Each structure stands twice: as structure tokens, then as C-alpha cells.
Amino acid sequence: METERYVTMMEDVYRFVMYASDDYNTPHDYGTGSILNMVEMHTLAMIADTPGICITDIARMWNRTLGAASKNVNRLCSKGYVEKRKLPGNDKTIHLHPTPEGEKLAQLHRQFDLEQVTATLNHLLKAHTAKELETFHRVLLSCVDIYAKKLEKTAQAGPIKQ
DSSP states (O other), rough: OOOOHHHHHHHHHHHHHHHHHHHHHEEEEOOOOOOEHHHHHHHHHHHHTTTTTEEEEEEEHHTTHHHHHHHHHHHHHTTTTTEEEEETTEEEEEEEEHHHHHHHHHHHHHHHHHHHHHHHHHHHHHHHHHHHHHHHHHHHHHHHHHHHHHHHHHHHHHHHOO
């Protein structure tokens, strides 16, 4: 395949990323009447799935600065979904735990995600085989790896020069 066709294909990927990003940043009601964006919701889900996780772990897993992760966690705390706890004898490290309301919302989100993924999968399977979707997933993982390495190099070298 010639390079120009790859460039055209990548434009479609970038368009998909823009749509996904818009959706990711759009606030949703996951069934409680409370509105959260997906960054907040997925952070809450991570905390619910890993009670006691620290903000530094969240920042590392999401490839975000500690400040951005802290701001997100603080919003969840102010909404009553997460509480911060310190272990006895360690005033430095803060561990995050879902409140009962946070746990309820995380469970509703799991159901929401299951329904959304099922609907998306059913739609994709009308046009593609399961084998094609598996191949797409492997390609996507390769792209994730490329971007992760690129971001790692950028963090070490400073801003990218065009």
C-alpha cells in the first residue's frame, strides 16, 4: 500500500479520535441524576475497582500529571463519590475509596458500559467479522504502543519541534 493511502487512512483515524474525544468529554447521567464526564466516571470506576489506590497511581495509569489527576479526584470528593483516607502512621500517602454513593454510581456505569459495548459490537458485527474486529484491536494496540513511546520520549526530551 502506498504512503499516500496510509495518510488518507490516518485522517479517518484522527476523525474517529476527535469524535471519541468529544464523546469522552461530554457529561453523562449514568442513572443517578448526577452529571459526570467520562474522565470523572472512569476515575471513579478505577477507584471502585481498586479501593485504596493513590492519586499517583491514577496519574500514571491515565498518563496525566499529578495535578490533573488530583483535580479530577477532588471533583469526585466534592460530589460525595470518593473519600480520601490516610493510614495510621503515614500522613503523607492518601488512599482513595468510593463512598456508598460512589460504589452505586460505579456499578451503574459498569452496566452502562456493558450496554454501550454490546450495542457497538452488534452494530460492528453487521459490517465486519469477529476476526476483522480482533485484527483491528491488535492494530489499535500497536498504535497505543507507538503513542505511548512517543509520549515517553517527549516527556524526556521536551516539546516536539515541527
